[in-house]
Amino acid sequence: MAWAAAPPDVEREAAARAARREVEKLYEQVWGVFEDAARSAAAYRSAIEYADGRLDKELEGVLSDPAARFSPAGLAAQDTARDRHRSLAEQAKAVLDRDTAQLVAEVEQLEPNLPPVMARWDSTAWAGWQPPQDGAPAMRLGDLYLPERPELRVPMVLRLPMDRGLWIDTSATGLEGADDPATGSTRAVELAVSLAARMLAAFPIGEFKVHVIDPAGKGTAAAPLQPLAAAGLLVGPVATGAADVSALLTRVLDRIELVRMAVANDAVDALPPELDLARQLLLVHDFPFGFDDRSAAMLRHIVEEGPRVGVHVIVVGSRADAESFGPLLDPLWRSLLRLTAIPEDHIMDPWVSLPWVYTADLPAGGTDATRRLLSWVAAGSTEH
Incomplete structure (x- = not known):
C-alpha cells in the first residue's frame, strides 16, 4: 500500500524545517570562510614576522663585526640572509594567494544562494522575498576584509x-x-x-x-x-x-x-x-x-x-x-x-x-x- 500524502500543514512544516536547515548550513559556511580567512592571514603575518626577525638576527650577526662588515664574506652573508628572507616571504605569499583564491571562489558560490536578509542589497534574492513563516537565523550587517586582501570580501552575518x-x-x-x-x-x-x-x-x-x-x-x-x-x-x-x-x-x-x-x-x-x-x-x-x-x-x-x-x-x-x-x-x-x-x-x-x-x-x-x-x-x- 502506498503511503498517503501528509496533511498540507505537516508538509509545509517539514519544508520549512528543511529550508531553515539549508539557511543554517549557509550561515555556517560563511563563518567557515571567515575563520579560514582569519587563520590564513594570521599564518601569513606570522611567517613574515618570523622571516623579518630571522633577517634582522642574521644581519646583526654580520654587521656587529666591523672587520667583516664590508668584507667579501660579510657581503656574501648579507646577500644570503636577504635571499633567504625573500624566499620565505615568497613562500608565505604563495600560500596566502592560494588560500585567498580558494576562499574568493567559495564566497562567489555562496553569494547567489544566500537568502534575502543575508544577501547584499543588490542581490536578485530580494526580488523573491516573501514574508517568512519563521524567523530567519541570521542577517547581514555588511562585509569584512583585510587590508592585504581587499578582494576577499566576507559577508558579516549576525545570528538572530x-x-x-x-x-x-x-x-x-x-x-x-x-x-x-x-x-x-x-x-x-x-x-x-x-x-x-x-x-x-x-x-x-x-x-x-x-x-x-x-x-x-x-x-x-x-x-x-x-x-x-x-x-x-x-x-x-x-x-x-x-x-x-x-x-x-x-x-x-x-x-x-x-x-x-x-x-x-x-x-x-x-x-x-x-x-x-x-x-x-x-x-x-x-x-x-x-x-x-x-x-x-x-x-x-x-x-x-x-x-x-x-x-x-x-x-x-x-x-x-x-x-x-x-x-x-x-x-x-x-x-x-x-x-x-x-x-x-x-x-x-x-x-x-x-x-x-x-x-x-x-x-x-x-x-x-x-x-x-x-x-x-x-x-x-x-x-x-
Whole structure:
C-alpha cells in the first residue's frame, strides 16, 4: 500500500524545517570562510614576522663585526640572509594567494544562494522575498576584509535574534580621515534604516515592530519608516522631546520587566492579553541628544536586559557627544556592537583577533530601496 500524502500543514512544516536547515548550513559556511580567512592571514603575518626577525638576527650577526662588515664574506652573508628572507616571504605569499583564491571562489558560490536578509542589497534574492513563516537565523550587517586582501570580501552575518544591541558610530573617521559630517550623518541614518528593514524582513509579519527616538531631527530620521505606520509596525509617534523620550523608555522598560518576571516564574500565560509580545526594535537617533541621566540609565538597562525578552536596540550617535555623562554610559558602549557607515578597521575576529575592515552594505538607491521593502512588509501586515 502506498503511503498517503501528509496533511498540507505537516508538509509545509517539514519544508520549512528543511529550508531553515539549508539557511543554517549557509550561515555556517560563511563563518567557515571567515575563520579560514582569519587563520590564513594570521599564518601569513606570522611567517613574515618570523622571516623579518630571522633577517634582522642574521644581519646583526654580520654587521656587529666591523672587520667583516664590508668584507667579501660579510657581503656574501648579507646577500644570503636577504635571499633567504625573500624566499620565505615568497613562500608565505604563495600560500596566502592560494588560500585567498580558494576562499574568493567559495564566497562567489555562496553569494547567489544566500537568502534575502543575508544577501547584499543588490542581490536578485530580494526580488523573491516573501514574508517568512519563521524567523530567519541570521542577517547581514555588511562585509569584512583585510587590508592585504581587499578582494576577499566576507559577508558579516549576525545570528538572530540579536543578543546584543548595535551602535552606529557617527564620529567614525574611517580609513582615510573623517568625511563631511553631514554626509556621515546621512549615511548613518541610511545604515540604521537598512538594518531595521532587514530585521523586519527577517521575522514573520507582525512579530517585529519598531519604536523611534529622534529629538535632534524632530522625527525626520523616521521618514523612511513611514510605510510601517499604517500597518501598526511603527509603534506610536516618534519621540522628539525629552519628555517623549522618557515616556517611551519607561513603557519599553516596564514591558521588559513584566515579561522578564513572567518568564522567570513560568507565568507567560498570565500576562495581560493587551500586552504586545511581538519583538521590539528601539531605534535611537543622535544619541545622547534629548537624554538626561535618568533616561540614559534606562536606555542602558534596556540594552542589557531587552534581548532576553525580545527587545533590541540600535543606537546612532557619538560617544564623544556623551562625555558629559561620565562613566555612567561606559557599560552601554561596551555592550553594543560598534558599526560605522564608512569603512573602518575595528571589527576583531574571534579566532586570532585580527582587525578587519568593516564596510556597510547600503542600497544603491539610498533609503528608496529600503522604503520599497518596508512597503512590502507593511502590505503583508495588512493581509494578515
